[in-house]
Amino acid sequence: MAIKRFGVSLDEQILRSLDSLVEKHQFPNRSQAIRYLIKEHMIEDNWQENRKVAGTVTLLYDHHKNDLSGQSNDIQHKHHHLVLSMQHVHLDHNNCLETIVLKGKAEELTELSDQLIGLKGVKHGKLVMTSLD
Ligand code: NI
Numbered sequence: 001m002a003i004k005r006f007g008v009s010l011d012e013q014i015l016r017s018l019d020s021l022v023e024k025h026q027f028p029n030r031s032q033a034i035r036y037l038i039k040e041h042m043i044e045d046n047w048q049e050n051r052k053v054a055g056t057v058t059l060l061y062d063h064h065k066n067d068l069s070g071q072s073n074d075i076q077h078k079h080h081h082l083v084l085s086m087q088h089v090h091l092d093h094n095n096c097l098e099t100i101v102l103k104g105k106a107e108e109l110t111e112l113s114d115q116l117i118g119l120k121g122v123k124h125g126k127l128v129m130t131s132l133d
Contacts, residue, residue, distance in 0.1 A: 008034070053106045055129035057113045059098040063090070065121035072098060072116060079112050095123075 010018065018033055027033045061068045069088065076083050082104040089097045100116070102109050106129060117125030 050105045050107050053129045053131055054103045055109045055127055057100045057116055057127050059122055060124040061096055061122045062094050063096045068121050071119055075115050082108055
């Protein structure tokens with residue numbers, strides 16, 4: 001594929017951010033960093049176009065707080081068409097780790113994971129999505 005060059009104007013602060021990205025990821029040059037950013041953004045755009053995606057939600061919460069496993073279960077039941085599986089691990093006396101595997105439209109998965117992660121008492125939560133296309 002032919003490579004085309006084009007000029008980019010950036011203010012100093014953004015340029016500094018770009019350079020720290022180059023350093024962090026050990027890109028050979030700024031072009032590589034820009035390529036990386038464009039690619040990342042395009043994946044996000046695909047998700048926003050509402051293609052089918054698969055994903056996992058990871059939740060860490062205190063077993064003794066707010067009946068969180070019950071609440072999480074209720075939310076998952078309401079969205080049973082999106083939930084493929086769920087694993088609950090009792091990490092220690094207090095902490096539970098849940099991994100929920102999902103499949104559906106990106107928007108639906110984001111909404112569901114926001115509800116789960118937003119439950120009061122959840123210590124940490126993260127949604128990871130991957131495109132099926
Ligand atoms: Ni548990």
